[in-house]
Amino acid sequence: MQTQISFLEKICIADYIKKIQSLGYSSIDCHTRHIAEFLQIAVDGYDLGIINYDHRKRNLKLENEPTFAADIFSKILNSIEKPNKHLELQQDFEGENIEIQTTYFRELLYNIEHCIHHQPKNF
Template identity: 40%
Template structure:
């Protein structure tokens, strides 16, 4: 279910990118602190890439990601990587080490692949919610009702509707 949820989320991003032009993904939006849809998309893609690219060696460091400008300016490149990641997600759970320097110079935490997939899913949803704000300026774009909404919120809304 986790892998499928993440694939669905990546598919939502692919669907959005298919509708946008390269000019639209590079527009600055004041509502996003002058960030672009492409910047938010690149950030999400690169965090997931940090996990997938380092699965084998077991050492994940989200702070030392590539920051590939092509992913935020060329929708075809972003779509290509998202489609690639959809096929690479299905891996067995295993122990990983997460390196970060949020609270000190460098710290290492124990984690696992499935926990990091959940983190990436929630992180992608968060950035979708921000992108959704920008999409109000692009009324020709159609997104799913679940775009940018946490699964727990969707489930809660279903219960309230009953």
């Protein structure tokens, strides 16, 4: 994550918002926001004991300001190390709230895989 932070501190806004073919003609800013929000949900959900990725706030400031995104990743990095514990994963599905038992480490693993999924395919 430190590499991501360093990258965000250096990238110019034109490159940050540029549509990239290997990202499915999406941009780094959109993927950065999406990844940060998912990680933040996992970390913030720890104390509540509940994680619900559907209820994330879509903070467009993460897309418009790479240095703000770097600050968010720094905060996540500083708070991500916690002991494993059981959590409840909630998901909204066709108007119903589904609850599944999970663990903090399982959700961190999911987020790692999620980050890999959002990397450019040709890097």
